Amino acid sequence: MSIFKKIMTAIRGGASEAGEAIIDANATRIFEQEIRDAENHLTKAKRDLTGVMAEQMAAQREVTRLEKEITEHEGYVAQALEKGDETLALAVAEKISTLESDLTAQQQAHDSFAGNAERLKELVKKSERQVSEHKRQLSMVKTTESVQKATSAITDNFSSSNSKLLSAKDSLERIKAKQQKFDDKMKAAEVLESEDSDTSLAAQLKAAGIGSQNSSANSVLDRIKAKQK
Amino acid sequence: MNIHTIADHLNGLGDNSETGMNFDCQPISGEVDVLQITILGREELPIFVSVTDDQVLCISYLWGVDEVKPDSIPAMHESMLEMNIPMPLSSFSKIGDKYVVFGALSIGSSFNDIEHELAVLSNNAVEVIDDMSDYLL
Numbered sequence: 001m002s003i004f005k006k007i008m009t010a011i012r013g014g015a016s017e018a019g020e021a022i023i024d025a026n027a028t029r030i031f032e033q034e035i036r037d038a039e040n041h042l043t044k045a046k047r048d049l050t051g052v053m054a055e056q057m058a059a060q061r062e063v064t065r066l067e068k069e070i071t072e073h074e075g076y077v078a079q080a081l082e083k084g085d086e087t088l089a090l091a092v093a094e095k096i097s098t099l100e101s102d103l104t105a106q107q108q109a110h111d112s113f114a115g116n117a118e119r120l121k122e123l124v125k126k127s128e129r130q131v132s133e134h135k136r137q138l139s140m141v142k143t144t145e146s147v148q149k150a151t152s153a154i155t156d157n158f159s160s161s162n163s164k165l166l167s168a169k170d171s172l173e174r175i176k177a178k179q180q181k182f183d184d185k186m187k188a189a190e191v192l193e194s195e196d197s198d199t200s201l202a203a204q205l206k207a208a209g210i211g212s213q214n215s216s217a218n219s220v221l222d223r224i225k226a227k228q229k
Numbered sequence: 230m231n232i233h234t235i236a237d238h239l240n241g242l243g244d245n246s247e248t249g250m251n252f253d254c255q256p257i258s259g260e261v262d263v264l265q266i267t268i269l270g271r272e273e274l275p276i277f278v279s280v281t282d283d284q285v286l287c288i289s290y291l292w293g294v295d296e297v298k299p300d301s302i303p304a305m306h307e308s309m310l311e312m313n314i315p316m317p318l319s320s321f322s323k324i325g326d327k328y329v330v331f332g333a334l335s336i337g338s339s340f341n342d343i344e345h346e347l348a349v350l351s352n353n354a355v356e357v358i359d360d361m362s363d364y365l366l
Binding site for chain 1: 257258259260261265270271273274281282283284286288291292293296324325358359362365
């Protein structure tokens with residue numbers, strides 16, 4: 001059964017009750033142990049791979065060396081033949097034949113190392129994918145459990161603090177009301193600020209003798225005198 | 230990264246948070262440590278944060294099954310599924326008989342990432358309740 005199905009079955013089956021585990025702690029521990037084992041195997045496979053690849057490289061070097069030597073000796077044979085020394089040419093040719101059988105052996109070794117390396121690389125890749133898949137599954141189980149435990153902690157906290165959970169709509173109303181109040185305050189502050197700047201402007205105008213002036217005793221007297229006339 | 234370092238960071242921000250929100254953190258003890266985060270002005274919709282081996286989970290409770298108009302449940306589910314991708318950073322889920330929005334972050338996230346996540350989650354929660362209120366009693 002896939003881990004998704006296991007979790008779904010457990011939740012539907014009522015394991016969502018506080019305290020009840022999705023997969024019992026023992027199973028989780030076994031799973032964790034399996035992941036650790038797989039990781040150990042992976043480390044070993046990687047070490048093996050390094051060894052095989054080193055041998056493959058050594059074989060490749062040997063092959064190159066033998067090929068070079070064969071070419072060299074073929075040159076010697078030609079030179080011996082040019083000089084008419086058939087016996088020497090034959091001796092060198094024998095040496096070449098030994099070298100060639102060495103080359104075949106080295107080439108075979110190299111191919112077999114290369115094949116092994118390829119297989120090991122595949123295995124490492126596959127194991128790495130498997131380990132990460134196992135880790136993902138374990139993380140799902142652990143997260144589900146953690147959420148359940150967290151939920152029960154939250155629920156306990158709410159019931160112990162006696163705070164009644166509001167309905168979503170009521171909560172929204174309250175939050176909106178608070179936001180409105182905040183916005184109103186901001187607006188009021190703006191209005192106040194602009195009023196402040198109005199009065200300061202009026203003061204500046206007055207100081208400059210522009211606009212309405214405070215009635216002074218002299219101006220009052222002037223006004224009354226004017227009426228008496 | 231654990232709930233205490235997150236709490237220290239958020240409480241230390243005060244009014245100087247990047248998001249302009251004022252966070253208050255209260256650890257809740259239990260089998261799993263949970264951090265209750267309230268945002269100034271939105272005390273009714275706290276966010277609960279828990280940290281697992283590889284994730285930081287931020288959850289906000291929306292409403293209970295009992296708050297949904299009985300005939301509207303399938304339509305509401307459909308709307309929630311349709312909203313799931315457009316809604317930034319958060320997803321819907323259901324824990325027991327409660328619908329939630331949540332965001333999951335990698336354990337390697339920075340404090341700034343977490344603060345951003347919380348702000349977006351809170352905005353999403355308020356907006357979702359507003360948008361879905363037709364389905365609610």
